[in-house]
Amino acid sequence: MIACLSSNLPNLHSTPTAPGQTTSEPDSKPQARKLKSSPQLNRWSRARAVRSGRKLDRLGHRSPQSSVNFKVRDRDGVDLEPERISDGEDNVEAMEGKSIYMVSDGTGWTAEHAVNAALGQFEHCLVDRNCAVNTHLFSGIDDVEQLMVIIKQAAKDGAMLVYTLADPSMAESAKKACELWGIPSTDVLGPITEAIASHLGVSPSGLPRGAPGRNFPLSEEYFRRIEAIEFTIKQDDGALPQNLQKADIILSGVSRTGKTPLSIYLAQKGYKVANVPIVMGVELPKSLFQVDPEKVFGLTINPLVLQSIRKARARSLGFRDEIRSNYSEMDYVREELEFAGRIFAQNPVWPVIVTGKAIEETAAVVLRLYHDRKHKCSMPRISKRY
Amino acid sequence: MIACLSSNLPNLHSTPTAPGQTTSEPDSKPQARKLKSSPQLNRWSRARAVRSGRKLDRLGHRSPQSSVNFKVRDRDGVDLEPERISDGEDNVEAMEGKSIYMVSDGTGWTAEHAVNAALGQFEHCLVDRNCAVNTHLFSGIDDVEQLMVIIKQAAKDGAMLVYTLADPSMAESAKKACELWGIPSTDVLGPITEAIASHLGVSPSGLPRGAPGRNFPLSEEYFRRIEAIEFTIKQDDGALPQNLQKADIILSGVSRTGKTPLSIYLAQKGYKVANVPIVMGVELPKSLFQVDPEKVFGLTINPLVLQSIRKARARSLGFRDEIRSNYSEMDYVREELEFAGRIFAQNPVWPVIVTGKAIEETAAVVLRLYHDRKHKCSMPRISKRY
Structure with missing residues (x-):
């Protein structure tokens, strides 16, 4: 396991967290700024794409329009926009590899398990470190502000987002923010929950694990x-x-x-x-x-x-x-x-x-x-x- | 854990399995027959749907056309069709609850974990047994004949299918068979694997866990x-x-x-x-x-x-x-x-x-x-x- 990127996060404060609490971010409602991918990141992505014989990936294609006009609203109607990726020192470069952010309003183990299993499909490339991957699991994320801080950071890192958010409004916020900020994202729990709901003819509770409304059955x-x-x-x-x-x-x-x-x-x-x-x-x-x-x-x-x-x-x-x-x-x-x-x-x-x-x-x-x-x-x- | 449905499976033989082997089914290429949901199953589904305030589910809506004309081909071009659900004694009735079939060409733990997490969203209904759910995990399913036997059985049981199939042709077969036979299905691993592939710019191996081409890294x-x-x-x-x-x-x-x-x-x-x-x-x-x-x-x-x-x-x-x-x-x-x-x-x-x-x-x-x-x-x- 590796340390977090705190040195690469000029806009995020390192706030100590008390037991049982999660960090609240004082600057989670930033001023409007342009999302800009760094020259290094583009070079790196292009080199990778050329090596792998694939067409250039989304970062190389990002149009100036799409990087200016996206906005997402949180539950309280607050506009949230990603902060500018710093020029010069680039987070992705610093990490040597691509990042996968996993966000959950529960334990996060389902997201971790699914990502781990999926990464098994890339062993041929991971093992010899040609495509190192860094995963970051954020668990117990139960308010939209924290969620947006993480998604913004994912945008800065050029990361993709994998989420398991039981609360439908949280899942919707994650999806919208990722779409608008051009972050590839996958909802691990949503599709299977919907399929089961329709199979059983029962609506899901929408409550994350450990939420007050969800009893822990002493089964x-x-x-x-x-x-x-x-x-x-x-x-x-x-x-x-x-x-x-x-x-x-x-x-x-x-x-x-x-x-x-x-x-x-x-x-x-x-x-x-x-x-x-x-x-x-x-x-x-x-x-x-x-x-x-x-x-x-x-x-x-x-x-x-x-x-x-x-x-x-x-x-x-x-x-x-x-x-x-x-x-x-x-x-x-x-x-x-x-x-x-x-x-x-x-x-x-x-x-x-x-x-x-x-x-x-x-x-x-x-x-x-x-x-x-x-x-x-x-x-x-x-x-x-x- | 509960026993399997062997007594309810008139068309499936109980063949002893040697260590390390999986069962091969002698009658996995059945004659063409009509899929017919039993009257009990329909009554039960309708009663549930009415109780839950939802519109009647797919079994009540199945048109005679759709139950006659579907066909799916396996890798060798063999036509596979589901067998008729027996009238009278009904599998789903016998099981008291709805079934979720999980199929994997690997260990099946990812499917199990995801289903388990998703079922957490239905605790309000599971705990008091108003909507009992039976899950059946089939792991190490690495040929299409076995896969079709399981999917046919899912059709008989009125079950839904959750699958994690690393081999793209297996995943495609599962998807097609489920679509054609009207079985609700969810691919747990596919979407996240595709998203990671496109994020990394690397193609997935398509090899299930434990397949000869996948090394086990002594990491x-x-x-x-x-x-x-x-x-x-x-x-x-x-x-x-x-x-x-x-x-x-x-x-x-x-x-x-x-x-x-x-x-x-x-x-x-x-x-x-x-x-x-x-x-x-x-x-x-x-x-x-x-x-x-x-x-x-x-x-x-x-x-x-x-x-x-x-x-x-x-x-x-x-x-x-x-x-x-x-x-x-x-x-x-x-x-x-x-x-x-x-x-x-x-x-x-x-x-x-x-x-x-x-x-x-x-x-x-x-x-x-x-x-x-x-x-x-x-x-x-x-x-x-x-």
């Missing part, structure tokens, strides 16, 4: 989730084998097959997970073979992937020596994986899942199988009732 | 997240106070203020969290007062909310006796909260967060403050680099 789901998390922590790393029969899912595998993060990920989704490490020379708990074998999952991993995970991990932790010691452990790792493989072969009901990919992905495979085994559906699915 | 982020989870588990419930200085965030509060689930939620986002319980008569670890106070957060809760959490929790766990014992503990709980309050007052740098709402919400408040304190931004934000 079974809520308690089940907390209980699952507490259970899973207590069961981590083979602890309390006598509790295995209480688990929904049991993960078994050698060290570094991702048992712990996977257990925790599944626990967050409401499943009680126990994980049992497989270690050569250590007998597995008897209870593992007494529980319903349909809930046990073997985890394995390609030894080469494990090697590269160890190398990369060692590098990320800055341990030069560990790289060598991991290399030399490879024979042992292979042997241990084969040992686990023999246990899995003796328990053919346990599905064997190959890990070494993102936790979310392995979790999806485990849950698909879990629900399929439980419900014997024609097509594996995870069903919930709201 | 620093990945290792940081796993390390954070492992750290947080080890530090849970005041364990290893000598490690407090290694934590990014320290949560302190009396029992049941949600320290553990909150710690785990934050750990999943890559933060090393330690939590320190406040218990009357037990001295807090000295190290808590030696670390940077800016990273310590006090958690408190309204005693009445705590009471209702305990009551609801006891009810959900089926412990009748605990309800009474919790009632009688109220004085002690109040005293303990006041004790914690005095500690917080002695450490005015620690922000005090009121919990008792959804974990995600409290996490959003904690992280907003954490980043604000760290980066002193004009507007609290969480920034990341991709």
Whole structure:
């Protein structure tokens, strides 16, 4: 994570925020000024466009007319206009990469999740840093003044805006401001909420998460989730084998097959997970073979992937020596994986899942199988009732 | 979670799925038949529409023409048509509520997250079960035949479809099939991916998560997240106070203020969290007062909310006796909260967060403050680099 752009924001004050409060901006109703993209930004955008073989993007095309005459009104009828982009030092240049602003009147996690997933479609370009992207999440934005300050800043940064605003008037203000100020924007929650409203024949509340009118239901789901998390922590790393029969899912595998993060990920989704490490020379708990074998999952991993995970991990932790010691452990790792493989072969009901990919992905495979085994559906699915 | 509709799916076989495989449907290329909504479904939809004061929904309006002449072609040019909804026993009736189908060629978590967030807008109706909703998540759907089987089933169920399909031809097939078969549908990932593509000037890969062409980057982020989870588990419930200085965030509060689930939620986002319980008569670890106070957060809760959490929790766990014992503990709980309050007052740098709402919400408040304190931004934000 990186620091904010405070040094690049001459028009925004750094006001300390008290717990539970959000900042209010004294200069959120600026004087009318022209939006002007900096020469650097234009050069940079053009160079990018030429490199990518695309036509020049919107900044290069902005007509003088469109940059002068836009105005947007807030709820109180106050005219709001973006401030001039400073010449000379340019924010986008300073940030090395393009920015995505995410604004939410709730937690912002939906916007973050959606942007994260969408950015997965650009890994080929992000990974080698040819197109670095900076995301900025603004959560709990529940008044239009704050919203306009952020959108103005997005205009200055040449950023795009992704928003999840439950309040329809806030969403409308965001949309209008972005249209008028030429900021590409995407409403993540609006279309799906509208579709569900029409499907259910019920109007959405328009209340953001945590708003006074929205009750927090102390649902079974809520308690089940907390209980699952507490259970899973207590069961981590083979602890309390006598509790295995209480688990929904049991993960078994050698060290570094991702048992712990996977257990925790599944626990967050409401499943009680126990994980049992497989270690050569250590007998597995008897209870593992007494529980319903349909809930046990073997985890394995390609030894080469494990090697590269160890190398990369060692590098990320800055341990030069560990790289060598991991290399030399490879024979042992292979042997241990084969040992686990023999246990899995003796328990053919346990599905064997190959890990070494993102936790979310392995979790999806485990849950698909879990629900399929439980419900014997024609097509594996995870069903919930709201 | 509820069982699948296997008993209601006369045309779908229940085929066992081997680990790592997805089901292939032998009858996914059905004969041409008429789509017909059942009389029950129509009555039910009409009754709902009348109750909600809305105009009758699409099922009541479906013209005989539109239900006969639609066809969709899969990638191989095979005609696919939905099968007839069985008369008499109706799927939707059997499910008591409306269905939302979620289809993904990846993990499906983005679709699930977005639907979950959008359903938050209908809590007023979901909570009292006036409009129960059943969601069905189909993940890892990477061929068009499976996709069509699911969409046909959605048509039978009178469901809506929410999809995240990275492969543009899959997304196009889903869209066309839904249009032709009159299924309301929402593409969650498409619009945001397109907007980002045009913002970056780079084409999306079109590869779903886990596809062979998509590398899994063993990024620093990945290792940081796993390390954070492992750290947080080890530090849970005041364990290893000598490690407090290694934590990014320290949560302190009396029992049941949600320290553990909150710690785990934050750990999943890559933060090393330690939590320190406040218990009357037990001295807090000295190290808590030696670390940077800016990273310590006090958690408190309204005693009445705590009471209702305990009551609801006891009810959900089926412990009748605990309800009474919790009632009688109220004085002690109040005293303990006041004790914690005095500690917080002695450490005015620690922000005090009121919990008792959804974990995600409290996490959003904690992280907003954490980043604000760290980066002193004009507007609290969480920034990341991709």
